[in-house]
Amino acid sequence: GAAIEDGRLVRRPHPLEHPGIPWSELVALWRAMPERAFRQEILAEFLDDGGGVFRGVRAAARLAPGVPDPRREYVVGVDWGRSHDFTVYCVLDQTGAQVALDRFTGVDAVTAIDRLVALDQRWRPSVVLAESNAMGGPIIDALLRAGVPVQGFATTAGSKQRLIDALALAFEQGRVVLLDHPVQTAELE
Numbered sequence: 001g002a003a004i005e006d007g008r009l010v011r012r013p014h015p016l017e018h019p020g021i022p023w024s025e026l027v028a029l030w031r032a033m034p035e036r037a038f039r040q041e042i043l044a045e046f047l048d049d050g051g052g053v054f055r056g057v058r059a060a061a062r063l064a065p066g067v068p069d070p071r072r073e074y075v076v077g078v079d080w081g082r083s084h085d086f087t088v089y090c091v092l093d094q095t096g097a098q099v100a101l102d103r104f105t106g107v108d109a110v111t112a113i114d115r116l117v118a119l120d121q122r123w124r125p126s127v128v129l130a131e132s133n134a135m136g137g138p139i140i141d142a143l144l145r146a147g148v149p150v151q152g153f154a155t156t157a158g159s160k161q162r163l164i165d166a167l168a169l170a171f172e173q174g175r176v177v178l179l180d181h182p183v184q185t186a187e188l189e
Helices: 023-032 035-041 109-123 136-145 157-172 182-188
Strands: 002-005 008-011 061-063 074-079 087-093 098-104 127-131 150-153
Touching: 002 023, 002 035, 008 023, 035 157, 074 109, 087 109, 098 109, 098 182, 109 136, 127 136, 136 150
Parallel strands: 074 127, 127 150
Antiparallel strands: 002 008, 074 087, 087 098
């Protein structure tokens, strides 16, 4: 058995605990899973907290926009918006700190490409990771022709859940530092 006290996992023997699961395995799961998932899936707790996935977003949102530094390495993540959704370009430095954000809606594909090419020319990322699903494929082809170091990835239900879990864990462990951007913070919360 286990319990969470003051943000720490503590041993609490329970008469109904599974004898075949060693404490070391519970500790390994605690370190590898977001707390919300651990409470729900391992401790079998019912969580009635409104369903927020990310904890610690507000504490992580503390940076001012950065300026390119040729001694640093950057990566760009791209989430293509659909119809009424926003397209988002997120620039991270080698430490994982967010240094720039471009968020927009209501533009055509050519404008979206032009904005990403301009971002690429300013930050000189080692890679631009962009969704290849749906409209992403043709846009990625155009970006490659423009010399942008873009790599596509297909978002599936499984890959999206793994990304969300990894981000939730990074927030909880304090490994994410974001721009102080009120809209981004509200959306993540």
